Amino acid sequence: MILNENFDKLGKGYIFARVSQRLKAYDQNKLFKLGIGDGILPLSRPCVNALIKASSQMSKKSTFKGYPPAYGYEFLKQSIKDYYIKMGAQIETDSIFITDGAKSGLASILELFGKVTAVINLPSYPAYVSANILRGNKIQFLNADESNNFLPTPDGLPNQSHLIYICSPDNPTGQVYPKTLLEKWVDYANRTGSVIIFDGAYSRYVTNDAPKSIFEIQGAKTCAIEVNSFSKFACFTGMRCGWIIIDEAVNFNGKSLQSNFRSRQDALFNGVSYPVQWCANAVFTEKGEREAQKTVDYYLKNARKIKAVLKNNGVSVLDKTNSPYVWFRCPNNLTDQEFFDYLLDNFMLVGTPGSGFGESCNHYFRLSAFCDKSKLNLAMERLDVALKQL
Ligand code: PLP
Secondary structure, three states, X not given: OOOXXXXXXXXXXXXXXXXXXXXXXXXHXXXXXXXXXXXXXOOOHHHHXXXXXXXXXXXXXXXXXXXXXXXXXXXXXXXXXXXXXXXXXXXXXXXXXXXOOHHHHHHHHHHHOOOOEEEEEEOOOHHHHHHHHHOOOEEEEEEOXXXXXXXXXXXXXXXXXXXXXXXXXXXXXXXXXXXXXXXXXXXXXXXXXXXXXXXXOOHHHOOOOOOOOHHHOOOHHHOEEEEEEOHHHHOXXXXXXXXXXXXXXXXXXXXXXXXHHHHHHHHHOOOOOHHHHHHHHHHHOHHHHHHHHHHHHHHHHHHHHHXXXXXXXXXXXXXXXXXXXXXXXXXXXXXXXXXXXXXXXXXXXXXXXHHHHOHHXXXXXXXXXXXXXXHHXXXXXXXXXXHHHO
């Protein structure tokens, strides 16, 4: 027996470990935390009502449920299908797999492939990199910076098959892929036999006419897998529920990925609990949708406030706000660590150093809008002073 030596290559989440180490010295209640991507708003009333009703069914012999179906209950898959129809995308319920969230969903997809080269943006959501490192995959990074408006294209990539990660709206940059660029990626993937993993965890934050799903793009069904989550728009980070869509038309070397993923879930997954799936289903009711929109609007408003303070102090940020994250180059040519220390030591403000999303991003910084709006006002007064005093 040998250990998976790839664990040694993870870098042990150095930046995030340093951040939490630094924070330990402070009174947590006095910190203004704009670092994490975890919501602070509670579940909506329609979701809670559905959760209570389904939980009480579990307490009676006549309505008790044992193991859920490995691919998800039909009622939730039907609601997700209907949601996609409203976006103009026709998805079969057989293509939908209910998961316990996007992070584990992303990792499970990699089991469909042997060794691959993953194409991943720099910066990116760290789980893409970690999951590929652990499987011993090669990674080709694509710079997402001012030079390409934080939107890498396939231009210059070789005509070979890759696993391509696209997150739109992106974490951490907040950038949204326009339809024309997604069409370019879908065309590239179909031409080269590549597979796109489209992460739509923040798709509800899109406020313009950009696609919310890769399946709004013609040709995507033959080359794309979509991973999604209830976490960020329906306050589900603690509930754990998401979904994956793999159309039966995605094939790799003549094998159906959908059929293999079905086998994977049968073998290794025992489903998401019945009450949680009803809770998730309530998001798609009229009232549930309204509440989800309120949640998204709350965090978007926070993000706009953060941007306004940065902009007023000469820090360049994306004009449009389609994300709960604000990504920017540290002022005065400070490194991310220096800027982090300056904000924390002098103003009790906590953000995330850019190198947490890719080593070479050590002059960037991310502020998260997942915070209480009244606390944010105080935090922004401090950020304003902090930037003026630099
Ligand atoms: N994808 C992206 C881009 C994320 O930022 C996150 C969480 O921060 C996830 C997926 C994970 O979501 P979940 O809570 O569903 O695991």
